[in-house]
Amino acid sequence: MPDPRVQELVELDRRHVWHPYGPMPGRTEPLVVESASGVRLRLADGGEELVDGMSSWWSAIHGYNHPVLNDAVRGQLDRMSHVMFGGLTHEPAVRLAKRLVDISPEGLEHVFLADSGSVSVEVAIKMCLQHWRSVGRPAKQRLLTWRGGYHGDTWQPMSVCDPDGGMHELWSGALPKQVFADAPPAQYEESYADHLREVITRHADELAAVIVEPVVQGAGGMRFHSPAYLRVLREVCDEQDVLLVFDEIATGFGRTGTLFAAEHAGVTPDVMCVGKALTGGYMTMAATLCTARVADGISRGEVPVLAHGPTFMGNPLAAAVSCASIDLLLAQDWQTEVKRIESGLREGLAAASDVPGVVDVRVLGAIGVIQLDHQVDGAAATDVLRREGVWLRPFRDLIYTMPPYITGDEDVARICRAAAAAAAAG
Ligand code: PMP
16 A cells, blocks of 8 residues: 555645756656665655665765764754854864865865855856956956766856757757867877867967866766876866866766876866765765966956855855765775775676667776667666666666765675666666
């Protein structure tokens, strides 16, 4: 018998609640989660448990209900859950900023705490445009990115998402017109490096910045590319006086096997965004880091301030849990854990290559992707995955996973079996 309370929740949800990229009223029934612990989500109806292969969209790297993170939130809650950040400061925010400066690529020195990944990208863009205005080059106000990217759902980030076939195609006429290079190939090709050089050089006078996701393009298609392209971008941006922004919101905090994906290339961007796993998936917070050069430029301008200051900026609860999450990560041999998951994914997903309709299987760090030659039927895939005891959220032609780093070998194998079964089911 279905639980009437759960039935009521589902019905009210359908009638009143927007879900990500969803219609109103909703057309599919979301699963109701009652609680989550370790790598398992516990559903409300009957207590069914699913292994979470999504880390709640890249964020819950330590799993759910972690005692250390719980303590950090509780401890902070007893002191204060929030105070405004204008004119006030507090230990969690200051300590978090210092940790971010310490662990991020050398040269990033200043930190703006934002309330979501998209807002941190807005802030990054504002920093770049304002820098050029302040140093007397106001014509530099366009952005360049490569196709296949994703940077968030607010207005400026949408303008640098992939313009074709992505989630924001509807807005192509209304968004600021940015400059798009071709999508980066997986392997290094000199001709593509030349293409990047050519297009950046051609537009340099009007470009404030180049913005890319380093090494892994996430929500735009789960594609990986050679880190060598990041060195090309750094070199051309320096030559042509264009700022370089890395969006590490998905890749940050170890996901690709290095703490930040920029480290694969040994490159420091001028501005870097982090989010998602920053709080260990506990609540929303992101950060925009920049170099002294960018901050000095802004501070020398006619309006020498960065005019951005959200109400919940630097939220103490989020900052405290972020500090705890970073400390927890660094206190363990996380590289070995990510490598262990990488091997498990390689081994477990290999069989999917032989499934009819599968065109590619790829793994990098704790990220595994099965690409099909057709769109995945989301509802049918969810049913198959659920029967296998796994939660994944396929999109477009992709069934993919980025599990919490604490996922044991058996659960990694289970995620792989489920993903392959979902691929086979079409
Ligand atoms: N940039 C990247 C690379 C992302 O993956 C995302 C989220 N999927 C964002 C920006 C936007 O972050 P948020 O959803 O927290 O606004």
